[in-house]
Amino acid sequence: MRKELASPVVIAEKVLHTLVCELQNAGYSVIGPMVRDQAIIYDELDSVADLPKGWGDQQQAGSYRLVKRPDKALFGYTVGPHSWKKFLHPPHLRLWSVRRTGNEVSFSHDETPSPKYAFLGVRSCELHAMAIQDKVFLQAGHEDAGYHQRRNDSFIIALNCGEAGGTCFCTSMDTGPQATGGFDLALTELLDADRHDFLVEIGSEAGAKLMRDVASREASAKDLTTAANILARTAENMGRHLDTKGLKERLQENPEHPRWDEVAARCLSCSNCTMVCPTCFCTSVEDTADLAGDTAEHSRHWDSCFNSDFSYIHGGSIHSSVKSRYRQWLTHKLAHWIDQFGTSGCVGCGRCITWCPTGIDITEEAAAIGSTAPPPEDAS
Ligand code: SF4
Ligand code: SF4
Known part of the structure; x- marks a missing residue:
């Protein structure tokens, strides 16, 4: 209070x-x-x-x-x-x-x-x-x-x-x-x-x-x-609804749900959703120098988990596919963020839905993975 x-x-x-x-x-x-x-x-x-x-x-x-x-x-x-x-x-x-x-x-x-x-x-x-x-x-x-x-x-x-x-x-x-x-x-x-x-x-x-x-x-x-x-x-009059009960567990238990492939086919990996999101915070740093080599700067700029270079470590990107990048974003936002910071990474502002050029809707994707989740495929 x-x-x-x-x-x-x-x-x-x-x-x-x-x-x-x-x-x-x-x-x-x-x-x-x-x-x-x-x-x-x-x-x-x-x-x-x-x-x-x-x-x-x-x-x-x-x-x-x-x-x-x-x-x-x-x-x-x-x-x-x-x-x-x-x-x-x-x-x-x-x-x-x-x-x-x-x-x-x-x-x-x-x-x-x-x-x-x-x-x-x-x-x-x-x-x-x-x-x-x-x-x-x-x-x-x-x-x-x-x-x-x-x-x-x-x-x-x-x-x-x-x-x-x-x-x-x-x-x-x-x-x-x-x-x-x-x-x-x-x-x-x-x-x-x-x-x-x-x-x-x-x-x-x-x-x-x-x-x-x-x-x-x-x-x-x-x-x-x-x-x-x-x-x-x-x-x-909320335009959308998200059932958050048990959502963290449902997302974390379904890394191979077929919906990840389906949404990846629509996602352009453009990073709009992360740019408009008020909580996304990822950055990269870069060094630039003038042509004469007399001055150089070290700068920080917004980056996005939808850029394949963002997860580049020696030898390649950890998240090389769009499926992997979308899954990383959504599960971080709605599940792993809770483990990391004690709160969801989403405040329900709806920006990522409005400004996605292909109309991907975080509430629909989370519900699809949560509500019809099959058991993960047996890897043996
Ligand atoms: S805004 Fe839409 S198309 Fe662009 S990366 Fe996000 S989910 Fe994919
Ligand atoms: S609805 Fe959630 S994930 Fe989407 S932009 Fe707003 S805070 Fe970020």
Whole structure:
């Protein structure tokens, strides 16, 4: 149960502008949703005018469409192709560089400080994804210092979901649709013919401090009931479902299930699913040098278990077939991750389903392997 720092309050829609300005004045780079390239993505907001007012989306396996809403909701869409991991765990990061001057070489670590981020509109599944990445990057003895700094400096304004997308299944993963912790403030958009307000829950001292400077009123019982009804409606309208009971064991016991061959025939091994996934964290490092040989850089970039080179060790790839790579991804995500980190690697955001060019659906594949699993073939 989350500790209440203060009672929920209500702010008018226009007050969101003040909140964003206050954060910018406090030195935050405020990141939020906006329409770009026919999708809702996350990038730095100049002001709330950048928010996707009146836009929603329709998502299905392999399909994403922006649609105009009949109202002026600011957050009337579900998650798009971006996740907050691109800010906390950047796709490309220079780790160190080396310069040769005459016979001398000097190494320098990249110490460019990251901006202080304020994230606006973080969904509950995304808060859970951040908590999962924390387990990876903040492990005692293996801490990623840059991630630690970016995470510690961030201010999080969560958003309780008012719409469930066609590929969402957070209720199956117990990760939403209500934000229950890990935020500074949490908003619920209260919008009808007579009002456009936000219910604001306060989750940290920093959140409480920010709210002291903006106009608000205490939430009424009616406001709280309206917000609860919005969440209940969202939970009832999940586009997908995944039965997780016994799933880990069923997946781990069926490495030779015929469905792996079947899905491999459809999978392009393009890695889209891992790029859009808010929890996938794999990286590779590479060294580059200028043509004169005077400077070189050591950089880290996102990689994917769908790339055959990713599992290359001397002599060849461990996962040389598409079947092997898909099986590695799905069983890691939904089974081995639990052994490794004590939690599933999936938060049910549905991105991998929407952005798979061939419409492969993790919920369908997991169910197919789990529900009709034959005993493994006798190898003798
Ligand atoms: S499952 Fe889909 S998105 Fe993932 S690698 Fe295969 S084709 Fe690409
Ligand atoms: S595996 Fe798919 S549904 Fe699960 S968190 Fe990753 S992108 Fe979202």
